[in-house]
Amino acid sequence: MINVLLVDDQPLLRMGFRLVLETQPDIAVVGEAGDGAEALAQVASAGPDVVLMDVRMPGMDGLEATERITRxxxxxRVLILTTFDLDEYxxxxxxxxxxxxxxxxxxxxxxIAGIRTVAAGDGVVAPRLTRVLIETFTRRNPARPGSADDPRLGRLTDREREVLIEMAKGLSNAEIxxxxxxxxxxxxTHVSRILPKLGLRDRVQAVVLAYQTGLLRPP
Known part of the structure; x- marks a missing residue:
C-alpha cells in the first residue's frame, strides 16, 4: 500500500485528488495539510511514502517544506504539483x-502512475515541464564546446553513459x-551507481548535467 499525504492550500483541490486516489486499491490517503508547517507535522506523525506538495502556500511554502522533508x-518522497508554467519555486x-x-x-x-513511480524510488517529470526545465538550465548554463569530455563523465562505463543519456531524455527505468x-x-543498478559517481542527488540533477556538459543537446 502506498500512503500519500496531500498538501495544498485549496480544500477543493485536495478533495479532488483524494477522490481520484481513493479509487485505487494500492493507494491510501493518510492525511491532508493546507501549508508547509502542517505538512511537516503530518509527515512526522503519518510517515507517508509520497507527499503531493503544492508550492505556493501561505506561511511555510512548499519549497521550505520540501527541503525539510527530504532532509x-x-x-x-515529495512530488511537486505546479501550475501550467514552471515557476521559480x-x-x-x-x-x-x-x-x-x-x-x-x-x-x-x-x-496515479506518477505516485506509483515515485513510491518505487524513481523520478517523474511532466514531459512539457522537462522541456522547460532543460531550456531554463541550458539558457542559464549553456554547454561549452567539447564539454562532453567533462571529467565527471569519464567516471562512467559505456553502459552507464548510455543509461544517463536515456535518463536525460526523461525516460523511466522501465522505459530505459x-x-x-x-x-x-x-x-x-546502473542508476544507483551513476548518481554517486557523478556526485548527484537525484535524476533531475542527472538530466541537468547531461545537458550542461553537452552529452545531450536540447531538441
Missing amino acids: DHAGS AFAALHAGAAGFLLKNVQPAEL ATELGLSEATVK
Whole structure:
C-alpha cells in the first residue's frame, strides 16, 4: 500500500485528488495539510511514502517544506504539483530534493502512475515541464564546446553513459530497460551507481548535467 499525504492550500483541490486516489486499491490517503508547517507535522506523525506538495502556500511554502522533508524524513518522497508554467519555486524545489513534478491539471491516470513511480524510488517529470526545465538550465548554463569530455563523465562505463543519456531524455527505468534491452533491475543498478559517481542527488540533477556538459543537446 502506498500512503500519500496531500498538501495544498485549496480544500477543493485536495478533495479532488483524494477522490481520484481513493479509487485505487494500492493507494491510501493518510492525511491532508493546507501549508508547509502542517505538512511537516503530518509527515512526522503519518510517515507517508509520497507527499503531493503544492508550492505556493501561505506561511511555510512548499519549497521550505520540501527541503525539510527530504532532509529529515528520507522515507517520504515529495512530488511537486505546479501550475501550467514552471515557476521559480517549483524549479528550486527540485534542487531541494523533490522526486519530480507534475502539472495540477494532470490526467488522473498520469497522477496515479506518477505516485506509483515515485513510491518505487524513481523520478517523474511532466514531459512539457522537462522541456522547460532543460531550456531554463541550458539558457542559464549553456554547454561549452567539447564539454562532453567533462571529467565527471569519464567516471562512467559505456553502459552507464548510455543509461544517463536515456535518463536525460526523461525516460523511466522501465522505459530505459526497453530501449536498451536490459532488465529493469539492471537499469536500477546502473542508476544507483551513476548518481554517486557523478556526485548527484537525484535524476533531475542527472538530466541537468547531461545537458550542461553537452552529452545531450536540447531538441
